[in-house]
Every structure is written in C-alpha cells, then in structure tokens.
Amino acid sequence: MNKANGAQGFNLNQLISDRYPELTKSEKIIANFIRKNQEEAAFLSAGEISERLNLSEATIVRFARKLDFESYPAMRAALQDNFRRRVTHSSRLRGRLQDMVSEGDVLERLTATEIDYLSQAVLSIDRNEMKKAVDLLRQHQRIFVFGLGPSIPLVGLMELRLRRFGKDIVPLICSGRELIESLITLQSTDLxxxxxxxxxxxxxxxxxxxxxxxxxxxxxxxxxxxxxxGDCVDVVLAAQRGPVGEFHSLVVPMTVINALLLTYASEEQDQIMPLLDKLDALREKLNRFTSQRNG
Structure with missing residues (x-):
C-alpha cells in the first residue's frame, strides 16, 4: 500500500506541495482547486471537477495517480475519510452554536439560515428526477424506506403518509442483523x-x-x-442542506419529502381520498367507543 492510500488522516496540502513541481499546468489547476475546496472536492466526481475546471476526466485521473493514488475514487475516498475525522458531530454543532450566538437571537438567525438553505434546495432539485420519483411511487405497491440515525424521523414521516395513501411500507431503520431480516423479503416488484x-x-x-x-x-x-x-440508483433527489461541515437540521429533506408526497397525492386523488375518508370514519368510531367506555 502506498503512502497516500495507507495514511491515517494524510496531510493533503503537504502531499500536493511535495509533488507540485512534477505537475503539469493542467494538474496544477486541479491541485489548486482541491487544496482550496477540500470539503467540496471530497464529494465531487471526476466528471464534475473536469466540467468545472474545463479539463478532461483523464487529466483528473492522472492527477490522482501523480499523488500516488490508484484512481480518482481512491483519492476521493481518502479525502472523505480525512474530512470525517476532522469534522466531528461536536465540531459541527460547536461551529453552528458560535455562529448563532455571535449574531444575536438564535431563533431569528436559525430561521433565516433555513430559509436560505430551502432556497438553495429549490434550485438544486432536478424537477425531472422529482417526476421520475413520483412515477415510481405510483407504480409500486410495496416500498422499503431506509434511513439511519437522524434520518429515522424522515422514514417515519414517509411511512405514516404512504401507509395512509394505501401503500405497504417496510421501514429500514436498523443496521446489521435487523436490516438483513427485512431484506430477505425484497422482490423485484418492490421500490x-x-x-x-x-x-x-x-x-x-x-x-x-x-x-x-x-x-x-x-x-x-x-x-x-x-x-x-448516482450510478447505483434510478433516481437521485439531491437536496443541498448548506455547507458540508455545518450542523444540519431536517428542514430541507423534510420539505423535499412533503413536496414529493403532495405531488403523488395530487395525481392519485381518486385512490387516496376514499382511504382518508375511511380513516376519518374509523377515528370517529374509535372516539365514540372511547367516550362510551369513559362515560
């Protein structure tokens, strides 16, 4: 294993500085971009960097190899690993708290920030991808919804709404053996x-x-x-939640999910409305039984 691939938290700036004299003019452009944008670069594909810098993907790959990585994905994985070690949960929360407190009223500042992130999300979400997602929801009866950690409430939101819409939902909110137990029933007809x-x-x-x-x-x-x-899935809903290194709330992804569900509901009203009417009727009956028992 070479030096770059084997490092535990390598110093990218030092690595680039050591190899800088050996780089071509185009490779130096890449080096300068990655050095100044390490957080963002850790989550960009070679195609995205090449498009942004107006260079070929082959040049991006050669640059990674000049730094002793086997491939560009290997370099990106190292950048991501390095970033995760540096940006911990506590550091992200600490940074957000410092910003909030230093600029006055926390509620006011947080609200303004979330509005800004929502505005960015409106621009970042591909409407064609949204339409594809809605079409897939309409086409599939059973849906497996996966989310761990902070994403669990979003899984719960989708489970509640889609079940009311008549879908069969399998929530996947655990890893390890619990996940495997649920996956064994997955079929090609599922989403x-x-x-x-x-x-x-x-x-x-x-x-x-x-x-x-x-x-x-x-x-x-x-x-x-x-x-x-993106190559592993059929639809990507890319919702930007602000800078990668910051503490994030669930406002943006929750809004995207609500928009997705409302769009689906608007296109399936004939099927959904009778189910909701049945739900209301059952609630009313339950309330009567509860009143009789308490009376």
Whole structure:
C-alpha cells in the first residue's frame, strides 16, 4: 500500500506541495482547486471537477495517480475519510452554536439560515428526477424506506403518509442483523427509497448492492452522495442542506419529502381520498367507543 492510500488522516496540502513541481499546468489547476475546496472536492466526481475546471476526466485521473493514488475514487475516498475525522458531530454543532450566538437571537438567525438553505434546495432539485420519483411511487405497491440515525424521523414521516395513501411500507431503520431480516423479503416488484446524507456506511452499501441483485428500482434522497452513488440508483433527489461541515437540521429533506408526497397525492386523488375518508370514519368510531367506555 502506498503512502497516500495507507495514511491515517494524510496531510493533503503537504502531499500536493511535495509533488507540485512534477505537475503539469493542467494538474496544477486541479491541485489548486482541491487544496482550496477540500470539503467540496471530497464529494465531487471526476466528471464534475473536469466540467468545472474545463479539463478532461483523464487529466483528473492522472492527477490522482501523480499523488500516488490508484484512481480518482481512491483519492476521493481518502479525502472523505480525512474530512470525517476532522469534522466531528461536536465540531459541527460547536461551529453552528458560535455562529448563532455571535449574531444575536438564535431563533431569528436559525430561521433565516433555513430559509436560505430551502432556497438553495429549490434550485438544486432536478424537477425531472422529482417526476421520475413520483412515477415510481405510483407504480409500486410495496416500498422499503431506509434511513439511519437522524434520518429515522424522515422514514417515519414517509411511512405514516404512504401507509395512509394505501401503500405497504417496510421501514429500514436498523443496521446489521435487523436490516438483513427485512431484506430477505425484497422482490423485484418492490421500490427502495433511501435517505442518506454525507456518510456511506456498510448497511447502505449492502442495501444498494442487494437491491441491484433483486432488480429493484431505487430512489435516493441525499445532499453530497448523488455523484458518488448516482450510478447505483434510478433516481437521485439531491437536496443541498448548506455547507458540508455545518450542523444540519431536517428542514430541507423534510420539505423535499412533503413536496414529493403532495405531488403523488395530487395525481392519485381518486385512490387516496376514499382511504382518508375511511380513516376519518374509523377515528370517529374509535372516539365514540372511547367516550362510551369513559362515560
């Protein structure tokens, strides 16, 4: 294993400085971009960097090899690993708290920030991808919804709404053996909806790999992983939640999910409205039984 691939938290700036004299003019452009934008570059594909810098993807690959990486994905993986070690949960929260407190009223500042992020999300979401996602929701009866950690409430939101819309929902909110127990029933006629941000974990990799084997359609709602996992899924809903290194709320992804569900509901009103009427009737009956018992 070479120096770059084997380092535990390598110093990118030092690595680039050591090799800088050996780089071509184009490779130096890449070096300067990555050095100044390490957080963003860690989640960009070679194609995205080449498009931004007006260079060929082959040049990006050669640059990575000049730094002793086997490939550009290997360099990007090292950048991501280095970034995760540097940007911990506590550091992200600490940074957000410092910004909030230093600029006055926390509620006012947080609200303004979330509005800004929502505005960015409006621009970043591909409407064609949204339409594809709605079409897949309409076409599939059983939907597996995956999300871990902070994404679990979003899984719960989708489970509640889609179940009321008449869908069969399988929530996937655990990793390890619990995930495997649920996956064994996955079939090609099912839809997989993945909610994940920032981190690729073994459970996610297993789910995507097994979904491909089963022949399932897959949707992913993410912020930074679209370019990395885009080839593994059918639809990417890329919702930007602000700078990668900051503490993030669920406002942006929750808004995207609500927009998705409302669009679906508007196109399936004839099916959904009778189900909601039945739900209201059952609630009314339950209330009567409860009143009689308490009376």
């Amino acid at each position: 997989v909806f993945v909610i994940c941000f920032f981190d690729q974990n073994p459970a996610l990799q297993l789910l995507l790999d097994y979904s491909r084997q089963a022949g399932c359609k897959t949707i992913i709602l993410t912020d930074t992983l679209g370019s990395i996992l």
